[in-house]
Amino acid sequence: MLDLKLVQKDPDRVRAALAARQASPKELERFLAVDEERRAIQRKTDELKSQRNAASQKVAQAKRSGEDAAELIAQLSQTSAKIKGLDEELKRLEEESHEILLGLPNIPHESTPVGASEEDNPVIDVWGEKPVFDFEVKDHHDLGIALGGLDFERAAKIAGARFAVTWGWASRLERALLNFMVDLHTSRHGYTEVTPPVIVNANALRGTGQLPKFEDDLFKLNHKDYYLIPTAEVPVTNLHAGEVLDEADLPRAYASPTQCYRSEAGSYGKDTRGLIRQHQFSKVELVRFVKPEDSYNELEKLRSHAEAVLQELNLHYRVVALCTGDIGFASARTYDLEVWLPGQDAYREISSCSNVEDFQARRADIRYKPAGQKKSAYVHTLNGSGLAVGRTMVAVMEQYQQADGSIRVPEALQPYMGGIEVVGQPTGT
Known part of the structure; x- marks a missing residue:
């Protein structure tokens, strides 16, 4: 399996290797699309988790002050539900990207002769x-x-x-x-x-x-x-x-x-x-x-x-x-x-x-x-x-x-x- 960081940071090197192997870049491009979607969802998840942490502190503060925290708790519950859904989607995308990565061939060494067949x-x-x-x-x-x-x-x-x-x-x-x-x-x-x-x-x-x-x-x-x-x-x-x-x-x-x-x-x-x-x-x-x-x-x-x-x-x-x-x-x-x-x-x-x-x-x-x-x-x-x-x-x-x-x-x-x-x-x- 190729190094995940290599594929993410230097996809051109992988494209060149696939071209040298006479292999289609289709799966690489699919991996990059799935990985970009995963990153976007990860950013959204991190943002919501930050909001949840801040909301949890507000709920705790409201309870200490004797204030009604029902609305805050409802919002916190909604945020947690969104996070749960995004975590499930993240897991699916991670599994999909891993499966794609398993299907990408190794990169030929520089000493390997270039040829078509x-x-x-x-x-x-x-x-x-x-x-x-x-x-x-x-x-x-x-x-x-x-x-x-x-x-x-x-x-x-x-x-x-x-x-x-x-x-x-x-x-x-x-x-x-x-x-x-x-x-x-x-x-x-x-x-x-x-x-x-x-x-x-x-x-x-x-x-x-x-x-x-x-x-x-x-x-x-x-x-x-x-x-x-x-x-x-x-x-x-x-x-x-x-x-x-x-x-x-x-x-x-x-x-x-x-x-x-x-x-x-x-x-x-x-x-x-x-x-x-x-x-x-x-x-x-x-x-x-x-x-x-x-x-x-x-x-x-x-x-x-x-x-x-x-x-x-x-x-x-x-x-x-x-x-x-x-x-x-x-x-x-x-x-x-x-x-x-x-x-x-x-x-x-x-x-x-x-x-x-x-x-x-x-x-x-x-x-x-x-x-x-x-x-x-x-x-x-x-x-x-x-x-x-x-x-x-x-x-x-x-x-x-x-x-x-x-x-x-x-x-x-x-x-x-x-x-x-x-x-x-x-x-x-």
Whole structure:
């Protein structure tokens, strides 16, 4: 959530940010109109309360003097009734302005490239070389079915479209990837492993910015006000909601392996083939709580941690900086890691690493106590996939495929696969 005082005092800065994001200023203008109405009513309320205080003193004085105070008391009652009505209107306007504020996106950092869409995202780094094949490559969908590891037909029978059943080697490979990622981040990068609930309440989703704007992208449960998490960023960030952290404890870094659930509203027709865009998928999420002055150095660190997974697996990828027209709702700056998928002849996102500054901390009320200062301040929060397990499996399958249709196991994963070096032998369909 944006700082209320910033929006009130410098709306031009917010307008410029919305324009850079290719977003309409309509909600900002509505907020300013509601806020001006609220201010006017607040002034009137303050004036009436002053009149009420003066009238109360006159009533008290009249009673002490033995005078008839009936008329004064009647006027005082009328003033109090007006104040009550205005207080109710103030409450309504405050709630409306807060709700509008929740729908305004974060202001992009000055280092975020200006652009209109993903076509304007600059490539800032490339790691490794594209694998070269002397045979016709397949995509992971065909490989997985031919090797008996991926089953989309039975998944559709059980649940519907955009689900997958993994068998044998594919299940083991997925588990190996998840365990490898968690071990890498905890042992090398210093993250604390945490396993949160995958069902959260609406407050948690408001705290990270998924609600109210993106409810259509969520799976809501019929039982109470519960949702399945779209990412572990939601429960992990909210672990410290309403808390004041000690400065000495910052940064705090958590690695969270969970199942994630997304309705993919509005994306039908996109990536329907295979594992790229599923309703249910595994991910290891990285979340960091940091001091504001450290947050952009911490973003580079977070990005390097996500990249380390790809480098250890020797998967060719590139890094792009999201432009203002493509950056996420809560983010001030984002890097996307895009892994090369030879079966699709394309780079595909496998991780987004974002600094959301104090945008989530304001919504979830997460603060810290700076040393030597009386007042607390909002932390900055960062998040990134380290990595999306299903998409990493896709990249391994496609980059490590062999001419006979089998798949080599990356050296870093072999200890997690019981020493197996190659998985799958073609079985047909």
